[in-house]
Amino acid sequence: MPLVLLETDGPVRTITLNAPERRNALDWPLLEELRAAIDTVAADTQARALVVRGEGKAFCAGANLENLFGDRTRPVPELREHLMQVYRSFLGLRDLAIPTVAAVQGAAVGAGLNIALACDVIVAGPRAGFGPTFSKIGLHPGGGCTWMLTQRIGSANTAAALYSGDVIDxxxxxxxxxxxxxxxxxxxxxxxxxxTYAERNPALMADIKRSIRLAESSDVATSLDFEATAQAESLSSAEFEAFAARFAQQ
Structure with missing residues (x-):
């Protein structure tokens, strides 16, 4: 049985973590399938938007510690490179040019939280739980958790979340x-x-996503420079031409 499903519905792709019997906990086989699915979406010129979800009650319960980390007595530089390989298995979600939406119906803990945070938009269910639980188990946050949380909720809220390690409802x-x-x-x-996102002009959506990323890391001048170029290009789009024609008839 595949540990990760990749499904197509018109221009929308859906990646499903498919190990519900273990709450979609991450091991190497699942991460390899996840990386392959993300790479497939990245190469799919017909994909316009992506949903990421977990099968069963949980979104993803985090890492299978024994399988994923291996020999924890190895030298720190070796462990660091090992961890970077783990991170690369799911952080490709952030590099996709199309909009991404995480559907979090249950627990998203540790690395599972990171997978959700790597998506552009998160939709939560009433039983969702977001668990930056690293400090509770004596582990430093990894997989981009500190950066992605800070981008979403600010440094003070991130500090409170990571210091306590509590699950956030x-x-x-x-x-x-x-x-x-x-x-x-x-x-x-x-x-x-x-x-809805897939119905939009794909070049426009890619530029909007790039503009957001620039705004995260650049000053206002850099952001304005890109916005001016991208908006100038979009003025001649078929969609805007149609809108302008309707506007002129009012």
């Missing part, structure tokens, strides 16, 4: 800005959002 995640929606059926809503 869906309502609190929505209030903080980890999740963008809280809804009874997060999978259906994520698919709906992805379908």
């Amino acid at each position: 869906g309502a609190t995640a929505l209030r903080l800005g980890i999740a963008q929606e809280l809804i009874d059926e997060p999978g259906a809503r994520a698919a709906e959002l992805a379908s």
Whole structure:
């Protein structure tokens, strides 16, 4: 049975972590399949949006510690490179040019939280739990957790979350800005959002995504420079031409 499913619905792709009997905990075989699925989406010129979800009650319960980390007595530089390979298995989600939506219906803990955070938009269900639990188990955060949380909720809220290591419920995640929606059926809503995003001009959506990333890391002048170029290019798009024609007739 595949540990990761990749499904197609028109221009929308869905990646499903498919090990519900272990709450989609991550081991090397699952991560290898996840990396392959992300690479397939990246190479798919017909893909316009992606949903990431977990089968069963959990989104992803985090790492299978024995399988994923291996010999923890190895020298730190060797362990560091090993961990970077783990991170690369899912952080390819951040590099996709298309909009990505995580549907989090249950627990998203540790590395599972990172997979959700690597998506552009998170839709949470009433039983969702976002667990930056690293400090509780004596482990430093990894996989981009510190950076991605800080981008979403700021340094003070990230400090509070990482220091305590508590699981954050869906309502609190929505209030903080980890999740963008809280809804009874997060999978259906994520698919709906992805379908809406997929209807947009793909070049425009890619530029919007790039513009957001620039705004995360650049000054306002750099952001304005890219916005001016991208907006100038979009002025001649078929969609804007049609809108301008309708506007002129009012």
